[in-house]
Amino acid sequence: MRSTLPFVLLCTGLAQPQQQPQATAHQFLPPNYDCEFYVDVERTLENGIYEALTGPIGSMLVGRFKEVWGFDMDELTRVRGVPVYTEKDGNVQTKQIWVLEGSKDVKVPAKFEEWYEVNDLEIGGKEVVSIKSWGEPEIYYQPRDGMIVLGSESLMRQALEGATRGGRPSAELMPLVAQSGVFAHAIISLNSAMRSDSPEFMKEMLSDGDPLTVMAYRFREIASSDPDDEPTFRIEGAFRFRDGEAGPKKFETVLRKHLKDLEKHKQFGALKKLLRQIEIANDRGEVVVSVELGDERKAIGALQALMIPMMTVRMTEVAAEAQVIEIVDTVEVEEEEDKDKKKGKDEDVPVRPDRDR
16 A cells, blocks of 8 residues: 555645745846945944944934834844946936845835835735825835835835846846945946046046046954954055056056145044044055945944044034025024015105196
């Protein structure tokens, strides 16, 4: 008599609900993308860098994040963003997709309804939230607990309707993205419109004949060969040029001048030592700028020292912006008052009768 066990096992297996593969960040990203922002938040919590960036000095940032998103920043594990830059009539248009991953508390915030126009939609059979502030609406989608995918509606439609699958960096970007020890990076490929739209100090550093094509900023943790020694940290930037000849030379020359000027700047005086530790090298036509921060304790101290002048400069800018707004408002109020006074005087003057009558 034949055993019925294989048949029973088969039926039992078929009866089990089929588990859906867990959603991953890359399945929502556009294919062959040329720019990427990435932070391994979980790693920064482990190595102490999170504490340096969000401690007493960065507490305002942390508080603002929770106010907007409804959960603490340390509930995140990874954040990945892909901006897509296009040119139209000489102007740069930016679209983007961001993927936030973390604990079950990471979810689309309900508070957005207080600030923006919010609508519930269905795209590709999936329930999403559309948020309209200005420009193209943003779509927010929660594919699973602990993951939010958000971005420009046109890109999100492509992802949710299956037009794009498994987005990965372009061949040019891949070597810059897949690097050992990097827990945060910003990598940007520049087109001509983005170069022309650069800040003035960047334009001064760029050569028309050998244009800058890629900028990569990385925060790296370097393990020691001795297991008893702590890892060290390094911030680095890599700048690639089309030909790798005139471009790197001009870039390096102007960059050294700017660093010297920063040393003399009163708001950056405390960073003299750190600024002097910056190394600039030309690696086969690619300019590499790096600064060694040392072990965890030294790195935290260096980052906190760096944040003070940066926040001071930003607060000065905000104060200046607020002062300009106040002046404009005051001028507008005074102009309205002058108009009212003039109108009142005109109404008080009696109409002179016509002498010919």
